[in-house]
Amino acid sequence: MKKRDSIIFDLDGTLWNASETVVKAFNDSIHAIGFDINVTSQTVRDFSGMKMDDIFSQYFGFVPKEKLKEFERIYAHKENQYLKESGGELFPKVKETLEKLAQDYRLFIVSNCMKGYIENFIGFFSFEGLFEDFECFGNYGLPKDKNIRLIVERNNLQNPVYVGDTIWDKESSEKAGVDFIYAAYGFGKIENPKIQIQSFEDLLTLEF
Known part of the structure; x- marks a missing residue:
């Protein structure tokens, strides 16, 4: 088999857990438009991986409907602000593993997040030198499979693999024609995945 040249990562549930920060942004935005309603961080983890408009x-x-645009605008501002301030929690050994992987593979991120979310992740942990490129739903409104293809084509990737934690990640990578690795420690559940890892550092010993 042709040697892998690149790894494309999902973000939420694969590289980090920012649900506590994100839920604060959602709830403060809900309150700002006049509703005394709260969602939970578990709810945020449950819809992680979905496109923002579907969420x-x-x-x-x-x-x-008449308040939806205002709600989205307020949320986008608060998400950006809170992520800059508080970030999220990396899964164990993510930093060390990424640094080792970068010696042999080109690294990328594709997420269904809003514009600026990946930039905040990279900036919070000073990961600028690890990832060559990234793409998200918020940039062009494209589904994840098309964004994966964008990364593949834009960077001339020959044999990439996508690492994610939800069924949407699996389906998107399959649509994009890219092999998939299931991050079983993440937020989602996938039955009988072809390849899976139990911890992020398993990528260092996985034959793929």
């Missing part, structure tokens, strides 16, 4: 429509249906 707003499926989990925040109580927001009237």
Whole structure:
């Protein structure tokens, strides 16, 4: 088999857990438009991996249509502010493992997040030198499979693999024609994955 030249990572549930920061941004935004409603960090983990417009429509249906744009605008501002201040929690051995992987592979990120989210992740941990490129739903409104293809084509990747933790990640990588590795320690559940890791550092010993 042709040697792997690159690894593309999902972000939430794969590299870090920022649900406590994100839920604060959501709840403060809900309160800002006049609703005394709270979502939980578990809810945030449950919808992690979905496109942002699907999250707003499926989990925040109580927001009237005439207030939805305001809600999205407030949330985008608060998410950006809170992530800069508080960031999230890396899964164990992510930093050390990424540094080792970068010696042999080109590293990338594709997430269904809002614009600026990946930049905040990279900036919070000073990971600028580890990732060559990244793409997200917030940039062009594209689904994850098309963003994976964008990264592949834009960087002329020959044999990439995608690492993610949800069924949406698996389906997106398959649509993009990219092999998939399931991060079993993350937020989602996938039955009988072809390749899986129990911890992030397992990538160092995995034959893929």
